[in-house]
Amino acid sequence: MTLFFTFDDTEISCAETDSLAAALTQAGYRAFRKTEKDAQRGVFCGMGVCQDCLVTVDGRPNQRACMTPARDGMVVQTQVARPPLTAPAQVLRRAQKLTPDVLIVGGGAGGLSAAIAAREAGAEVVLLDERKVPGGQYFKQSGDPRATPLDTQQASGKALVEAALTAGTRILAQTEVWGAFDGPQIMATAPDAVYAIAPRTLIIATGAYERPLMIPGWTLPGVMTVGAAQTLWRSYRTLPGKRVALFGNGPLVAQVALELADGGADVAVLAEAAAAPWRRAPAALDMMRRDPALARKGIAMLANLRRKGIRARHDTLPSEIRKTEKGLHVRYVQGGAERSVTVDAVCLNFGFQPQNEILRLLGADMQYDPRFDHLRVTRSRTCETSVSNVFSIGDCSGLGGAPAAMVEGRIAGRAAAGAPPVPQDHDNLERHRAFQQALWRVYSADLPRPEDITPETHVCRCEEVTKAELDAALADDPTDIGALKRATRIGMGRCQGRYCAPVVAGIMARRLGKPLEDLSYFAPRIPIKPVDIAAITAAETLLDQEDG
Incomplete structure (x- = not known):
């Protein structure tokens, strides 16, 4: 229709x-x-x-x-910069209190696997997912339930969603978590409801979001993450543009380039920051040994790209994007030589940041991982965090990949439901983690440091704070990231510092000569996602009823 x-x-x-x-x-x-x-x-x-x-x-x-x-x-x-204050009447939502045995936040590979395992162990399970159709960033389901899956990956995701529903999981789609409190207690909003949820055990499976490369022009319309381009195509059969360029670091960039090419896009540039994989033969052979099927899938992907005339340009980084009458003009450096291309859309992916805001709000212990420049959650063998009855699985815990997330989901789902572990799950998890380690060695690259961002480049895209403005504030020697935030408004925008916080935290720590830790970042605050006043009022009513 x-x-x-x-x-x-x-x-x-x-x-x-x-x-x-x-x-x-x-x-x-x-x-x-x-x-x-x-x-x-x-x-x-x-x-x-x-x-x-x-x-x-x-x-x-x-x-x-x-x-x-x-x-x-x-x-x-x-939308104008400052919408009128005379907004229409708020949407009326029913307020509902839920007390499931297990609450899972996130309907991706890990969350769905956890739901199935917990249900098989006899627990009542509620799963919250922001999307209209669960599946997460890895499985990316079509918005049309009647659509034929594009490939085996999407088909596997569809089967996983159906298995979770068949197992009896209550899935609340288009439901966004905006508050987390001790208990644990979760506050969430759907289009027609507000939920206050007090589960016996909580599993966080919120995944990760992509890191861009902060270069001049990265905020222009038509510049998006590689994952956003993939969502447009896989979920809605919409290309980000007729002619596209992809720059990044890791296998996702090549995968999406092939998917867009199969969809009819002209892939003008496929650029990879790492050296060619054959220059890292030991790591590549280790990948083959750990998971031959997955390694062969990667080799077939590269072969299909070559058959379409698309070859990855290694040791390549973009340096500037400008808007012109003909499209987006991208300057990039390939092996030390400057080149350029004009396209409709530019797609960027230089790693991922864990979505760990809920875990930080609840006080879960975290350690800084210098290899990936992010916080990694401290977990037990069953994926339980330092907060009792709160589990963390998948990339929100620290990057590990979808196959590992699915196994972690099975382990945490059983543990959250009070069921004994399955020894084979831990064996499989170690195998997936070993494969991922080898994959990271293959794609290891020297990426630009935050200190090298050019003065005119926006560091905070919400508040439009440039690197020059950040440097000017740093000249006053602020003692912590909060002081810097107050001086510049950096991190005060609607995304709450999800892109600028890692950059600023790293710069501050190196200036002060201190190790990065949880307190190096902006403090998480409620609401962790924008929410209207009507939802907060409804939530307060639920809490008042509980206190009464």
């Missing part, structure tokens, strides 16, 4: 299963909102983290286009 809505008074048609972001991208629109400094923004993360694709829908501002399903008759407008 085709539906129609308007965007700035222009009629747009799309499939009934599209998101607004997919429908607008398909129609040729890249810019969705204006910033305080009159800059344009569009889709960037594609998963509701960056808050940059905001539009006004039927008079309601601050709606994320990537997470908002298109509806017939919608009136969508470009």
Whole structure:
């Protein structure tokens, strides 16, 4: 079925299963909102983290286009920097208290596996997921439940979702967690409900989001993460542009390049920051030994790219993106030589950051991992954190890959339900972790340091704070990251520092000569995601009833 809505008074048609972001991208629109400094923004993360694709829908501002399903008759407008204060009446939501045996936050590879394991052990399970269809970033399900899966990976994800439902898991889709308290107790909001959830045990499986490379132009409309481009294609069969360039570090970049090429895109550049894999033969052979099937899948992917005339350019990094009449002009350095290309869309992925805000709010112990420049959760053999009855699985705990996340899900699901462990699960987990270690060695690359960001480049895309402004504040020798935040507003935007915090924390720690730790980052605060006042009021009513 085709539906129609308007965007700035222009009629747009799309499939009934599209998101607004997919429908607008398909129609040729890249810019969705204006910033305080009159800059344009569009889709960037594609998963509701960056808050940059905001539009006004039927008079309601601050709606994320990537997470908002298109509806017939919608009136969508470009969001201005400061929407009118006379907002329409808030959406009425029912308030509901839930007390399941096991609550799982995140419906990706790990969360779904945990749900199945916990249900098989006899526990009552509720799973919360922000997306309309669970599956997470790895399995990325189609927005159309009738669509034929694109490949075995998407088909496996569909089967996993069906297995979780068949097992009796209660899945609450389009449900976003915005608060976490001792107990544990979770506050979440759905389109028609507000939940206060007090489970016996809690499993956090929120995954990770992508790291960009902060270069001039990385905030321009049409510049997005590799994962956002993959979501547009895999979930909505929408290409990010007819002609695309992909820059990054890791196998996801090549995988998405092949998927977009199969979808009809002209992949002008596929750039990898690491050296060619044959220059790291021992690590590549170790990958083959650890998981021959997965290694062969990677080799077949590279062969398919070559058959399409697409060869990865190794030792290559982008240096600048500019908007021109012909598109986005990208300058990049390949093996020391400067080159350039003009495309419709630029896709970036230089690693991942764990989505650990809930775990930090609950006080879970974390250690800094210098290899990946992120915090890694301290866990027991059953994936339980330092907080009693709170488990953490998958990439939110520290990067480990989807296969390992699924095994961790089975281990944590059984433990959370009070069932004994399965020894084979731990054996499989060690095998997956060993494969991942070899993979990281193959893709090891010397990436630019935060200190090397150019003065004109935005470090905080929400508050539009440049590296020059950051350096000026650092000249006053602030004693902690909070003082820097107050001086510059860096990290005060809607994304709450998810992109700028790791950069600033690293710079501050090195300046002060201190090791990075949990307290080096901006303190997590409630709400961890933007939420309207009506949802908070409804949640307070639930809590008051409980106290009474």
